[in-house]
Amino acid sequence: MNQFGFNFDNTYEKLPNHFYHKSGATHVDFPAVVAFNEKLAEHLGLNAEALQSDDGKKIFAGNEMPEGASGISQAYAGHQFGNLSMLGDGRAVLIGEQIAPDGDRYDIQLKGSGRTMFSRSGDGRAPIAPMLREYIISEAMHALDIPTTRSLAVLTTGEGVTREDTLPGGILTRVAESHLRVGTFEYAVRAEGEDNAKILADYAISRHYPELEPLPAEEKYLQFLNHVIDRQAALISKWMLVGFIHGVMNSDNMTISGETIDYGPCAFMDDYDPATVFSSIDINGRYAYQNQPGIGQWNLARFAETLLTLFSDDKDTAVSKAQDALSRFGKLYESHWLSGMREKLGIIEVSSDDEALITELLDMMAEAGSDYTQTFRLMSLGKVEETSVAETDGFKQWNEKWQQKLETQSSSVEDAYELMKSVNPAVIPRNHLVEKALNEAMHYGDYSHFTDLNAVLSRPFDDSHDAVYKNPPEETEVVHQTFCGT
Ligand code: AMP
Numbered sequence: 001m002n003q004f005g006f007n008f009d010n011t012y013e014k015l016p017n018h019f020y021h022k023s024g025a026t027h028v029d030f031p032a033v034v035a036f037n038e039k040l041a042e043h044l045g046l047n048a049e050a051l052q053s054d055d056g057k058k059i060f061a062g063n064e065m066p067e068g069a070s071g072i073s074q075a076y077a078g079h080q081f082g083n084l085s086m087l088g089d090g091r092a093v094l095i096g097e098q099i100a101p102d103g104d105r106y107d108i109q110l111k112g113s114g115r116t117m118f119s120r121s122g123d124g125r126a127p128i129a130p131m132l133r134e135y136i137i138s139e140a141m142h143a144l145d146i147p148t149t150r151s152l153a154v155l156t157t158g159e160g161v162t163r164e165d166t167l168p169g170g171i172l173t174r175v176a177e178s179h180l181r182v183g184t185f186e187y188a189v190r191a192e193g194e195d196n197a198k199i200l201a202d203y204a205i206s207r208h209y210p211e212l213e214p215l216p217a218e219e220k221y222l223q224f225l226n227h228v229i230d231r232q233a234a235l236i237s238k239w240m241l242v243g244f245i246h247g248v249m250n251s252d253n254m255t256i257s258g259e260t261i262d263y264g265p266c267a268f269m270d271d272y273d274p275a276t277v278f279s280s281i282d283i284n285g286r287y288a289y290q291n292q293p294g295i296g297q298w299n300l301a302r303f304a305e306t307l308l309t310l311f312s313d314d315k316d317t318a319v320s321k322a323q324d325a326l327s328r329f330g331k332l333y334e335s336h337w338l339s340g341m342r343e344k345l346g347i348i349e350v351s352s353d354d355e356a357l358i359t360e361l362l363d364m365m366a367e368a369g370s371d372y373t374q375t376f377r378l379m380s381l382g383k384v385e386e387t388s389v390a391e392t393d394g395f396k397q398w399n400e401k402w403q404q405k406l407e408t409q410s411s412s413v414e415d416a417y418e419l420m421k422s423v424n425p426a427v428i429p430r431n432h433l434v435e436k437a438l439n440e441a442m443h444y445g446d447y448s449h450f451t452d453l454n455a456v457l458s459r460p461f462d463d464s465h466d467a468v469y470k471n472p473p474e475e476t477e478v479v480h481q482t483f484c485g486t
């Protein structure tokens with residue numbers, strides 16, 4: 001261990017050389033830390049004070065490597081909007097795997113840290129705004145109990161980054177259970193040959209599914225696929241339940257750990273509309289809100305393809321095993337989603353007509369253009385009459401059915417409302433609030449909005465926040481499009 005509390009064990013480097021390139025970060029002259037996550041530092045066993053000193057800053061800048069650090073960029077491929085490309089960390093360096101006091105292992109990665117062997121024509125840098133955006137949204141997701149990579153720090157580099165305009169540069173320190181992606185397997189098998197599937201699968205199993213290690217090979221790898229399917233079905237249902245739209249569900253942006261990764265043009269929807277798309281580059285709506293479960297399954301099929309040789313020596317048998325596993329995704333997703341939706345409506349006693357009740361409500365919300373988050377929160381507070389859904393035609397009848405359900409189930413109505421309040425957030429990182437915080441920070445160097453917003457979002461189920469954080473945007477404030485900002 002060193003003065004910063006880094007306690008690295010770098011297992012990724014023990015994989016064959018083609019899985020990564022050794023690379024340091026590119027030096028920056030005037031780094032300044034603008035965001036630091038003390039709670040996360042503590043959880044990781046890091047020394048918050050030392051990290052916020054001048055020496056600590058050098059680490060987040062990539063100017064110096066702490067003792068025990070490694071410095072690699074990882075190779076991966078990915079289906080981007082359906083087409084396979086060779087990618088890799090073109091603007092990120094993994095500095096090490098931190099062993100936290102509880103024994104858990106976390107990748108510590110600098111994102112925006114300069115060119116690597118995978119940069120192609122890119123500059124390896126990132127403008128500050130998208131790094132702050134990732135900080136806000138990833139930490140908000142964590143507070144909403146949604147598996148995600150975390151954000152430890154953001155730093156301004158003091159250098160300009162050339163895009164359409166010249167923008168201030170930034171570096172994010174990202175923390176993940178690992179950066180293994182579906183795309184890492186696609187790279188391994190497609191670029192380096194089928195033998196690599198086993199090497200990488202064994203590595204991923206040891207990091208994320210160690211309980212599978214004792215199984216015989218004919219079960220182990222199939223169970224590995226099944227476990228990743230389970231985690232992704234659970235994850236995507238959680239996105240859907242809070243109205244989160246990832247925006248770039250390329251297979252390189254889907255993790256093996258089941259964490260949400262790569263906050264680009266992602267956004268939470270305001271008005272409920274299943275066809276919502278925010279990303280400026282998603283012209284055909286491939287990654288629209290309602291398409292996310294289907295795309296999740298599509299990416300998992302790409303994942304399964306990379307593992308086929310591990311399922312059986314006979315290709316047809318292998319394919320049929322993979323298909324059986326993949327066919328579970330739909331049911332798993334539906335069941336996670338349905339239990340989540342029951343909770344959102346305070347339904348504790350399961351019955352066969354719940355799904356119809358839920359669908360009817362969502363249809364009315366779509367018709368009324370109701371704010372997704374606020375509608376469920378007001379319902380949780382017993383204020384359904386104040387929602388725009390209450391003005392739709394079928395509402396009265398629907399409400400009677402719902403109330404009757406709450407009153408006749410064995411647990412009390414109070415319990416139902418308590419449950420609802422614990423799952424329906426009062427505040428989410430609304431686009432207009434995020435943009436405002438980023439603009440103030442980037443153009444005026446005023447980080448107070450950013451700091452305040454993070455503090456609010458760390459307590460998502462609290463009604464005591466100022467109305468500006470809870471209310472949907474005014475018509476003039478609505479953000480219709482978001483950008484990758486790479
Ligand atoms: P992302 O959109 O962040 O998922 O990145 C997709 C691919 O583009 C990855 O291989 C990134 O490393 C690469 N990339 C994104 N921005 C840059 C940049 N500024 N310089 C080099 N590579 C980049």
Ligand code: MG
Nearest residue numbers: 252253261262
């Ligand atoms: Mg990515």
